[in-house]
Ligand SMILES: Cc1cc2nc3c(=O)[nH]c(=O)nc-3n(C[C@H](O)[C@H](O)[C@H](O)COP(=O)(O)OP(=O)(O)OC[C@H]3O[C@@H](n4cnc5c(N)ncnc54)[C@H](O)[C@@H]3O)c2cc1C
Ligand code: SF4
């Protein structure tokens with residue numbers, strides 16, 4: 061951690077990129093402030109409990125990493141710090157229970173789906189509940205769809221041009237099963253065979269980023285044995301957070317005996333939009349049917365695509381590839397929507413302010429449709445756009461493509 | 470807060486913080502150690518941990534804070550975004566820090582072409598708010614996404630646009646200021662130009678709470694080019710020649726090889742890594758023919774001096790080049806964790822010689838010395854890069870002094886735009902004659918008899 065802390069020249073360039081600084085306007089809740097706080101805790105000049113509230117408010121969105129000219133690896137820093145500090149934290153029983161529930165339910169689609177269904181019945185009770193319990197309910201869709209599992213192999217349509225492995229993700233199987241269905245259809249349509257390897261599970265990002273290192277390690281290792289990178293052209297994810305998590309494996313296993321395996325694995329990991337964009341650039345992407353009317357699509361950059369993986373151009377290019385679609389840029393587009401993994405559950409107030417702010421910026425460009433590449437952003441934006449009384453549809457980028465291929469856009 | 474029950478006892482219950490907590494809302498007064506530790510630095514150095522921090526939301530809050538500090542005999546340090554490069558916002562003693570980042574009220578008056586900005590408004594926000602009215606706010610320090618109007622005016626900040634359009638202070642129509650006694654003043658630019666006295670005073674004469682700023686319609690056309698040179702002096706030559714030939718570019722920026730490489734590591738734009746000097750130029754105006762003519766003049770001067778020229782083809786390419794220039798200073802952190810940053814301004818005719826002499830000083834020292842700056846105004850930022858864990862601070866300071874002397878020897882000044890702060894305070898006796906220094910001290914004593922406002926800054 062020390063090298064990462066020292067790389068910060070405290071110039072403050074990251075301040076405007078930070079959602080919590082933007083809302084709160086104080087140094088403790090800025091990236092620069094947090095780096096100084098971590099440094100002081102590590103050096104023993106500041107008690108952890110004093111710094112903790114400000115570090116807990118960090119979304120891990122990595123907006124600061126994009127903004128930092130000095131190359132401070134803030135993402136690695138906060139993850140390492142949380143892993144180091146979690147065992148020393150003294151948390152209340154309610155808090156421990158909540159964390160345990162989150163860390164258990166997220167990686168288990170069936171459990172999550174069940175929880176979501178139960179939660180759905182609790183929705184009418186929401187106003188009577190304490191804020192900490194209300195926040196997750198707010199995010200649930202009106203109707204929790206049936207859990208849909210992906211076939212083990214989806215054959216390419218027409219001539220086969222490639223073979224990829226697919227990480228099906230956790231929460232999104234329960235909340236938005238069509239993301240995966242659309243992904244499989246779009247890939248098959250383009251001659252790509254898709255394998256969903258057995259034994260795969262949660263990417264481990266949520267556990268890792270909340271400091272639950274032991275849980276994270278076992279999830280990471282399970283995936284490393286489920287996916288054999290030698291067998292596939294690429295290992296795809298369609299959830300920005302999971303994709304970023306998979307790409308982090310070498311850092312997670314740094315210095316461990318299986319680090320080389322993690323490197324080979326991570327070298328193959330791509331977001332589905334990156335992979336399709338490669339086909340597009342090679343002239344190999346099948347042309348979609350034109351949209352039924354000119355469509356203005358507001359594209360929302362998920363933090364874990366734009367900031368964590370540097371994927372910005374690919375999804376935009378894919379959307380523009382559809383005849384009749386133009387892409388709108390959203391004001392303050394670099395600022396997190398407040399969803400950020402489990403943040404919604406841990407910091408409901410800030411998350412909700414950020415969500416409302418994002419919805420109003422998106423709606424200000426008057427889109428016909430909103431697209432993004434992450435389940436967390438999707439539910440957050442959908443919920444806040446609806447709260448702002450707009451019916452504009454919110455979709456995954458591949459869902460838009462899928463509709464276009466089917467002539468239904 | 471989940472850990473509140475377990476909070477260590479690190480909250481400072483000084484009489485000052487007790488008094489402040491009584492007079493202001495709890496969210497406006499920071500007293501815990503974690504909070505206070507975060508208000509002891511700026512972009513260049515760490516100072517004393519303040520006794521308390523106040524985050525005012527309006528001028529009345531500032532008055533309350535100043536009066537409370539005065540009653541307690543505690544010094545007051547104003548703070549914007551703490552992007553300052555001379556230690557201005559880093560307290561030298563246990564102080565009350567007044568941080569303006571929540572005073573962000575901003576109103577545009579399109580008819581009078583004015584912006585009314587509270588001190589904490591971010592520089593870029595002024596232009597963003599003015600643009601829908603067909604207006605811009607030209608001062609553009611590289612830190613303009615972060616820095617505040619209050620900090621800009623307290624430092625009289627400059628930027629690339631300032632070669633043609635003037636520095637921050639040139640855009641001030643009036644100021645609202647809270648003095649050392651907690652009295653509120655509205656200052657204009659008429660005789661005596663007290664607003665002018667406050668501009669560049671680095672929080673030592675009063676606290677700026679609001680400013681009326683002049684706005685301009687933006688030029689209709691802008692053209693951007695980049696030139697690179699095998700030798701630094703040639704770059705300075707080209708600039709002098711272009712200006713002599715009648716070009717008035719709106720921006721003329723220079724970075725040396727180390728700077729170019731540090732930025733290229735960050736942005737990967739395809740900058741010429743091997744060049745000893747890179748020059749970035751904008752020409753602008755409302756008449757396209759003149760704008761292109763001026764660009765041609767600059768091009769010819771660059772080629773004549775042995776440079777290679779590349780025009781920015783699109784707005785996006787131009788924007789990327791300017792982002793590169795703005796990233797220079799923090800990107801230097803990739804070379805060494807710390808730097809001593811200078812801000813000299815020399816007559817343009819002396820530039821080639823000054824650049825070469827500083828280069829020679831750097832080469833003879835154990836430290837990497839890099840140079841970049843607003844070369845049109847002769848404003849250079851030589852930076853000494855070092856590692857505080859192993860390098861000798863006195864040696865760094867000595868080299869900085871040598872560099873400052875090069876500027877003074879060639880008829881230059883110590884601060885083009887970043888201010889004196891505590892970093893360059895010691896060099897003031899080289900820069901000013903004793904009689905002038907005495908006048909400055911008299912001014913300070915008159916406005917701040919108890920030496921409460923940012924003590925230890927500017928004046929030696
Ligand atoms: C990477 C980088 C690039 C930079 N580039 C430039 C550049 O191109 N040109 C340039 O001129 N500067 C530049 N700077 C320096 C810095 O950004 C400017 O000096 C800026 O004006 C400081 O604004 P701030 O809000 O951060 O002020 P701070 O750093 O918080 O404060 C600066 C000084 O102003 C005083 N002050 C702050 N607010 C008030 C107030 N309301 N009333 C009275 N006093 C106040 C403080 O006490 C301090 O002395 C750069 C800095 C960095 C880190
Ligand atoms: S931009 Fe980078 S170097 Fe500058 S303060 Fe932020 S993290 Fe530190």
Ligand code: SF4
Nearest residue numbers: 078118119121122124
């Ligand atoms: S990760 Fe996001 S929330 Fe955390 S410090 Fe960086 S910008 Fe702020």
